[in-house]
Amino acid sequence: MTLMNAPEYDPRRQQWIERFLIGGGVLIAALVLLTLAGFITGHGWLFTNIPIEHRVNKFFTAIENKDFNTAYGIYENDPDWQQHPDKHKEYPVARFTEDWTKYSPVGPILSHHVDKSVSDGTGTFGTTLLVATTINGDKEKRLFLAVQRSDGTFTYPAPHVFAY
Template sequence: MTLLNAPAYDERRAKLVRLSLIGAVAFVILLLVLALAGFVTGHGWLFSNLPVEHKVDRFLTALQQKDYDTAYAIYQNDKDWKQHPDKYKSYPEDRFIDDWTDPRYSPIGKPITTHHVDKSVTDGSGPFGTTVIVGSTVDGGKRLFIPYQRSDGTLTYPAPHVFEY
């Protein structure tokens, strides 16, 4: 094929290539905006910490409603924990209830009556960390930081460190 007998200009193909390039650039820009928006608003890159924040919200809601069985199941990441209580002898449900309701042990000095999950930060190694620390406001102003372990899905307390917001 020589320059004199080049293929005819295909307008549909040229339009498809142009729209594909525009779409790819728009997708990359949208991905960058979402990644940065999640980070800036305190919900992790690409909002990756939102499921963890929802889990902590369910946990605090169960404590607020005095549904300690559900709260303990969320804390241990085992909805069938009653089927094998021997697994949790080191931290039984009775001790858990005392830790979250008794003024002597409770992180806020009394049972939780209101809460709001505010922000989360990733902690540990790797791009999404090994732990997510979720900051919440409970009972109108006290800050509570609850760590979530990515390896097994359990919640722990106290947090290895706290953050300002």
């Protein structure tokens, strides 16, 4: 094909190309904004830490309501733990209940707010998620729980803490 017999200009095709390019640019810009917004607000790239933060929120809500069986199931990531308590001999529910009542490092937990989470460990999203929670509205009473990404279990105290 030479310049003299070039195809006729098709305005519909040109509109389609323009819309495709503009839509792609908007999509990429939105993805970049969501990625950065999640990171800046402390909820992980693209808000990937939100599901784990919700589990931590449910855990502390159960502690506040003194529903230690539910809280223990969330802590061990085993909601049916009562059907096989022998599996959890190393850290039984009685010890768990003492740790979160009598020996609680922040006293009785009456209210909480999950503030922020940070990935820890190796890999793109880390092997562990550290979740910071303010207890009873007191900024001096912050608890850091570590949540293992591999099996969903909690660890307290967390191996690291972070400032925010």
